[in-house]
Amino acid sequence: MTQLALVIDLNVCVGCHACVTSCKEWNTSGWAGTMVDQRPYDADPTGTFFNRVQMFEVGEYPKTETVHFPKSCLHCEEPPCVPVCPTGASYKREDNGVVLVDYDKCIGCKYCSWACPYGMRELDEQQKVMKKCTLCIDRITDQDLPERERKPACVLACPTTARLFGDVHDPDSEVSIAIRENGGYQLMPEWGTQPANHYLPRRKTRIQIFDDELERADNPLKKEAPLPAAEGETLDDVAY
Amino acid sequence: MHPAFSVIFLTTLIGAGQGLFMALVTGQVYSLANLLEPQDNVTFYAAGSALALVLLGFGLVAAVFHLGKPSYFLTRAWRGVTQWRTSWLSRELIALPAFMLLVFLYAVSHYANLTNPLFVIKGQIPVDVTLLLGVIGSLASLVLFVCTAMIYASVRFLQEWHSPLTVANFILFGLASGFTLAAAFSAWSDVALVGFYGVWAVIFTVLAAITRGFSMYRNGRIKHKSTLQTAIGVRHTKIRQRSMGFMGGSFNTREFFHGAGAGSVAAVKLFFVVMVFLVPVALLAASNALGSAYLPILAFAVQYVGLMAERWYFFAEAKHPQNLYYQSVA
Numbered sequence: 001m002t003q004l005a006l007v008i009d010l011n012v013c014v015g016c017h018a019c020v021t022s023c024k025e026w027n028t029s030g031w032a033g034t035m036v037d038q039r040p041y042d043a044d045p046t047g048t049f050f051n052r053v054q055m056f057e058v059g060e061y062p063k064t065e066t067v068h069f070p071k072s073c074l075h076c077e078e079p080p081c082v083p084v085c086p087t088g089a090s091y092k093r094e095d096n097g098v099v100l101v102d103y104d105k106c107i108g109c110k111y112c113s114w115a116c117p118y119g120m121r122e123l124d125e126q127q128k129v130m131k132k133c134t135l136c137i138d139r140i141t142d143q144d145l146p147e148r149e150r151k152p153a154c155v156l157a158c159p160t161t162a163r164l165f166g167d168v169h170d171p172d173s174e175v176s177i178a179i180r181e182n183g184g185y186q187l188m189p190e191w192g193t194q195p196a197n198h199y200l201p202r203r204k205t206r207i208q209i210f211d212d213e214l215e216r217a218d219n220p221l222k223k224e225a226p227l228p229a230a231e232g233e234t235l236d237d238v239a240y
Numbered sequence: 241m242h243p244a245f246s247v248i249f250l251t252t253l254i255g256a257g258q259g260l261f262m263a264l265v266t267g268q269v270y271s272l273a274n275l276l277e278p279q280d281n282v283t284f285y286a287a288g289s290a291l292a293l294v295l296l297g298f299g300l301v302a303a304v305f306h307l308g309k310p311s312y313f314l315t316r317a318w319r320g321v322t323q324w325r326t327s328w329l330s331r332e333l334i335a336l337p338a339f340m341l342l343v344f345l346y347a348v349s350h351y352a353n354l355t356n357p358l359f360v361i362k363g364q365i366p367v368d369v370t371l372l373l374g375v376i377g378s379l380a381s382l383v384l385f386v387c388t389a390m391i392y393a394s395v396r397f398l399q400e401w402h403s404p405l406t407v408a409n410f411i412l413f414g415l416a417s418g419f420t421l422a423a424a425f426s427a428w429s430d431v432a433l434v435g436f437y438g439v440w441a442v443i444f445t446v447l448a449a450i451t452r453g454f455s456m457y458r459n460g461r462i463k464h465k466s467t468l469q470t471a472i473g474v475r476h477t478k479i480r481q482r483s484m485g486f487m488g489g490s491f492n493t494r495e496f497f498h499g500a501g502a503g504s505v506a507a508v509k510l511f512f513v514v515m516v517f518l519v520p521v522a523l524l525a526a527s528n529a530l531g532s533a534y535l536p537i538l539a540f541a542v543q544y545v546g547l548m549a550e551r552w553y554f555f556a557e558a559k560h561p562q563n564l565y566y567q568s569v570a
């Protein structure tokens with residue numbers, strides 16, 4: 001079975017919100033639209049978004065690190081939000097594992113949002129139905145688009161390539177390799193929801209070096225003498 | 241969690257309606273066993289179950305206002321009965337109208353005096369249509385209690401609710417308020433069952449105090465499974481959110497936070513403990529001593545207000561793990 005998902009690399013995300021705006025732009029005018037804003041130009045603006053970028057501070061100043069954290073529906077393999085829906089509006093697609101809401105069936109009871117531990121579902125204030133990330137289902141399944149554009153809007157927009165998209169059930173896919181080789185992990189594994197989306201951790205590249213590797217192993221005196229320069233003549237000055 | 245008034249009204253109203261209906265049937269069964277005086281079919285049983293039906297009806301109206309748009313009740317709500325295999329909410333949407341129909345039929349059968357025995361059990365207990373409907377209706381009432389409570393108790397992410405105590409509380413609160421209402425109704429219609437219902441009301445109120453006490457104790461020491469560490473997957477003891485990604489609020493900040501200060505929440509808790517448990521028991525005891533027709537009515541009114549506060553607190557005390565992602569407005 002195919003399970004489409006995003007892999008988000010926290011090591012490269014710079015928190016620019018390009019995915020947030022491109023998501024809203026695509027989806028408000030697409031199949032999942034509209035995503036209405038209330039009071040967009042007033043003191044207290046609010047609205048429906050499928051994707052948010054948050055920021056966390058890890059550690060205590062001055063030893064702190066900033067983690068930019070994009071957040072959208074994880075398309076869980078055991079989605080707890082689906083079986084609780086009384087109308088059958090919430091469902092998981094058999095063919096590609098994307099979790100969707102049928103906006104014509106939803107009664108806006110919000111029960112599914114209680115059953116998502118991640119807070120990934122948002123009730124649209126105008127349509128009064130539940131909305132959430134669709135993985136751009138209307139793009140990724142559109143055979144009229146050229147192959148390279150059959151990706152979620154956020155993935156195409158990300159300037160740092162922090163977002164990868166693919167089938168996490170195919171071991172040779174880009175996303176599976178990234179998860180396997182770069183320590184991909186799931187959010188809140190304690191609930192057994194098996195999120196399909198994975199995150200790649202922040203990583204540091206360090207060389208491992210031991211003290212004896214800093215010494216000249218072939219130094220016959222076994223100790224570092226002053227450089228010849230101190231004696232007035234260097235090796236470079238010797239003419240052969 | 242944000243306490244929605246639609247749900248507060250829905251659960252307290254139908255709880256009282258279900259309890260009242262079960263009180264009426266209990267009275268009928270007792271009179272069958274010659275433990276109580278049989279009451280008038282029309283002015284007591286039919287009128288009493290009509291009162292229960294009114295409460296259930298108002299509960300249904302409150303439920304309509306819980307939908308995204310009230311119009312969804314006409315256009316879409318029928319779909320709500322389709323997922324009964326997996327969803328407790330769907331099961332409630334079946335159990336509530338089914339129970340209301342049984343209460344209606346119970347009222348009608350009493351009104352029409354359908355008391356000719358259909359059959360006799362062991363040559364002693366004559367079973368007529370009213371009794372049959374009463375027993376089936378009481379079972380349906382229990383099923384409805386379980387469905388309503390399981391809507392909350394089955395959400396494992398809300399650990400404060402995810403406990404059999406939630407089911408016990410819903411049943412006992414419904415029975416307590418229903419039997420108090422039955423005492424009030426008996427006092428109002430000058431029927432000599434005030435003491436009988438009053439005693440049961442006190443018993444159920446005390447039992448509810450015990451189970452609710454346990455759940456408050458449990459919730460006070462609950463250890464939440466999710467932490468900021470598992471929420472973002474970073475292994476560090478010091479993590480702080482600096483920005484939730486927006487400033488003006490969202491569905492996530494409205495639906496999952498009650499917005500009241502710790503002081504107000506504690507005040508509501510004290511208020512409901514006094515109004516649900518202490519005052520009604522005192523009033524029912526006083527009415528037993530004084531024989532007043534008004535004290536049981538007052539007892540029900542006080543307990544009902546207290547139950548609304550209890551339901552508010554029930555929501556306010558539940559902490560959703562998603563709140564970990566919404567700590568800092570920026």
Ligand code: SF4
Nearest residue numbers: 073074076079081116
């Ligand atoms: S992240 Fe939440 S909304 Fe998305 S599939 Fe999982 S439980 Fe459902």
Ligand code: SF4
Nearest residue numbers: 085106107109110112
């Ligand atoms: S809000 Fe809509 S999708 Fe969610 S449980 Fe209710 S009917 Fe289903």
